[in-house]
Amino acid sequence: MDAFAAIADPLRRELLTRLADGPARVVDLAAEHPVSRPAISRHLKVLTEAGLVEADDLGRERHYRLRPAALHDVRTFLASLDRRPLIAESALDALETEVRRTSRERRRTTQTAPQEEIA
Amino acid sequence: MDAFAAIADPLRRELLTRLADGPARVVDLAAEHPVSRPAISRHLKVLTEAGLVEADDLGRERHYRLRPAALHDVRTFLASLDRRPLIAESALDALETEVRRTSRERRRTTQTAPQEEIA
DNA sequence: AAAAAAGGTAACTCAACGGTTACCAATGGG
DNA sequence: CCCATTGGTAACCGTTGAGTTACCTTTTTT
Structure with missing residues (x-):
């Protein structure tokens, strides 16, 4: 799934917004949203495949953090629509x-x- | 469908890119893409509901044109992820x-x- | 007036998405 | 050592999305 499709989901956008404030664990992200932890886990997988987030394994915890560079294609697209x-x-x-x-x-x-x- | 979901589809992005070069009719847009005209028509409906395009009726023709202002929410979201x-x-x-x-x-x-x- | 052109909509099919529960492996603290 | 914690995955299910063909109305052309 590319970045465009990844940010099409409101919950994934909220996850990204949250991660813009700093890295977080899966349980923490799940606690902040009204869906089950497996759902969060799969959203994070989608975001990872899109390159929008990256994970650090620290023992049994996994810390996800934002990778804003993956939004380059989106920015380029928006810019292309701006050409007068x-x-x-x-x-x-x-x-x-x-x-x-x-x-x-x-x-x-x-x-x-x-x-x-x-x- | 909001702007985020609207630009998640590659074909709709191509339509928007095309309309950035100037308004066009449905048959012209359909001729430039490998899908049927009804499919194009429905994509244009989605884009219209998202506020991304607008149509002018000229006789039996309908001329669609870009409305870049509807991308405001997307730009705002991207900017929010940039805050360090x-x-x-x-x-x-x-x-x-x-x-x-x-x-x-x-x-x-x-x-x-x-x-x-x-x- | 008849035919052609433009474009929207309905009905249908199929694949993809997103949610859930159940289950598993791995790690860390008592 | 046991068990709680963390987190990923599988299986299942309902909904949505996108494509097609068929059909309709409206407008223009001849």
């Missing part, structure tokens, strides 16, 4: 109007935004 | 050592990180 169109919206509107006026007979084929016409 | 401990890690380590030395008899009860002892 290279041409201002108003300019596109004006160009679209002109294209429509001069090629009214041509059927609209592929898409709405006039990027293709620009290219 | 208020005290440097090395200082915590030193303090933990001291606590262990001076209260060796006390059973470890709640959690690993020594924030509680600080408070």
Whole structure:
């Protein structure tokens, strides 16, 4: 399961938020949430496979801690959605109007935004 | 479905990435992906309910466009995981050592990180 | 007016998720 | 040495998600 799917679950997000305050044991995490310990254990397994947490074995205890670096893909995705169109919206509107006026007979084929016409 | 679950699906992420380049019709989006048009339509419904996209009806066509503002919750969550401990890690380590030395008899009860002892 | 295009919805199937209880191994304290 | 603690895993179950095909309405085109 990748990081996107891992953070889709509210309980897993709470676990990550908790671990942002410092490492914790499984029993402690389970005590703070209204689900059974095996459920917590499996959520931690999912988070581990996604690289979002890592565990240190200390005797019979297992201490989980956050690995924020694994959120890189998510951050990259969010950033990619932020890229603005290279041409201002108003300019596109004006160009679209002109294209429509001069090629009214041509059927609209592929898409709405006039990027293709620009290219 | 909230924004977290909405972006958990790879196909929906591709749709959002595509819409970052400009609005598009359902048939165009379907043509660019290896799934049926009804599947695309339902993904767009999910994205709409999450507030991530919005549609303009133009005759028989429906033009979907991105609404990046709906990602606010996701950004906030990521930012919340970035908060560093208020005290440097090395200082915590030193303090933990001291606590262990001076209260060796006390059973470890709640959690690993020594924030509680600080408070 | 008829046909084609665009797009939403319903019904169905199958796989994946998340929860539970039961059970196991390993470690540490009396 | 015994037993409590910690934590992982298996088996089971109900729900949800995502895909498909079939069908419908609305709008445009010829």
